[in-house]
Amino acid sequence: NKKIGILTSGGDSCGMNAAVRSITRVSLQKGCVPFAIYEGYQGLVDGGEKIKELRWDDVRGYTLSNIRYLAKGGTLIGTARCKEFRTREGRLKACYNLIKNGIDALVVIGGDGSLTGADTFRAEWTGLVDELVSTGKLTKEESAHLRNDLAIVGLVGSIDNDMSSTDITIGAVTSLHRICESVDSLTSTAQSHQRAFVVEVMGRHCGWLALMAAIAVGADCCFLPERPPPFNQEKYGNNWEQEMCDIVAKNRSFGNRKSLVIVCEGAIDKDLNPIKPDQVKKALEKIGLDTRVTTLGHVQRGGSTCAFDRYLATVQGVEAVEAVLRSNRDVPAPMIGMFQNKIVSIPLMEAVKLTQEVATSIAKKDFAHAMQLRDPGFTS
Ligand code: ADP
Numbered sequence: 001n002k003k004i005g006i007l008t009s010g011g012d013s014c015g016m017n018a019a020v021r022s023i024t025r026v027s028l029q030k031g032c033v034p035f036a037i038y039e040g041y042q043g044l045v046d047g048g049e050k051i052k053e054l055r056w057d058d059v060r061g062y063t064l065s066n067i068r069y070l071a072k073g074g075t076l077i078g079t080a081r082c083k084e085f086r087t088r089e090g091r092l093k094a095c096y097n098l099i100k101n102g103i104d105a106l107v108v109i110g111g112d113g114s115l116t117g118a119d120t121f122r123a124e125w126t127g128l129v130d131e132l133v134s135t136g137k138l139t140k141e142e143s144a145h146l147r148n149d150l151a152i153v154g155l156v157g158s159i160d161n162d163m164s165s166t167d168i169t170i171g172a173v174t175s176l177h178r179i180c181e182s183v184d185s186l187t188s189t190a191q192s193h194q195r196a197f198v199v200e201v202m203g204r205h206c207g208w209l210a211l212m213a214a215i216a217v218g219a220d221c222c223f224l225p226e227r228p229p230p231f232n233q234e235k236y237g238n239n240w241e242q243e244m245c246d247i248v249a250k251n252r253s254f255g256n257r258k259s260l261v262i263v264c265e266g267a268i269d270k271d272l273n274p275i276k277p278d279q280v281k282k283a284l285e286k287i288g289l290d291t292r293v294t295t296l297g298h299v300q301r302g303g304s305t306c307a308f309d310r311y312l313a314t315v316q317g318v319e320a321v322e323a324v325l326r327s328n329r330d331v332p333a334p335m336i337g338m339f340q341n342k343i344v345s346i347p348l349m350e351a352v353k354l355t356q357e358v359a360t361s362i363a364k365k366d367f368a369h370a371m372q373l374r375d376p377g378f379t380s
Helices: 016-029 041-046 088-100 112-134 140-146 172-193 208-217 240-253 277-286 297-301 307-326 348-363 367-374
Strands: 003-008 033-037 051-053 105-110 151-156 196-201 221-223 259-264 291-295 334-339 342-347
Touching (some): 105 307, 172 208, 196 208, 259 277, 307 342
Parallel strands (some): 003 105
């Protein structure tokens, strides 16, 4: 009879609601008691009204403008960035609030920051409980059966698909759909006026959205953090602008009335200088193209959740509850992922470490290694 706290943390992503729904209902089916923790770690730190038991109907969403829980984007239990939880003092308050509610397991849906925070919390757990007892904030009886371990399970909610050890993260495919819809809309104007469009998409350290969007909309060129241009270095040296312009001009010569370049937020050149949409625009203008820049921004985060993310979040939610029930203090906290179309459970901090190594490898210009860390099946 585990009592399972569920929270969404860090940047919102479509499918988080479907995950909350799934974890809630599977918990109930297995005889556990699910709790919503509102506003991410802030809710844990604040306690009170921000921690509430969930029943089957709470995730049906009748009161929520008739929009079904499964389909709604963002996160209905709220998310936040919580400075206090980064401190031991904040985590002490969080521990107090969990014990007061009898909660002995936590499923965190968030990015690598949120999952790192959860792992730290678990590592400190026994010490935190002991401190609360020794300072008289909790009685020994209150904490007795919860002192030994806090079960932690991570689900990755991230539109960037930037977590290593999993093929896909919750929300990435919906965002890809949003980008494609937006670019399709721009294409009408581009084609009518024979313009070039430079579209910036999200992804601080990960070019998955940019690359997949470029393939799906048939862009002339795309710029990523993991594969800096020029792609033909022998011919172009470091002059990526010239390479891009040659590609675009060639495509125009085949009768294309529009040009499209996708730029990832974290795109860089071979010297690690950022590639910004305005630079791309200037280069395209030099070859006579009427060029506009569109930054998609938060449009690509939201809206209705696509079928795949509903499915992914639901099946990962099932596995998350199973993982809570399997949890053992001697085993590292797991992260639920997907590998070759199968739901898998991997040690959470291993995945986080590999993810952080991607950024380090890029900073060292070891781009092939960065790609391998992201996707073990990758060969340059
Ligand atoms: P994401 O989970 O999307 O990577 P953040 O890195 O902003 O987003 O993390 C979300 C929240 O998780 C932070 O506001 C903080 O409350 C908590 N958090 C992140 N990193 C840590 C950490 N190292 N220790 C404790 N808490 C953390």
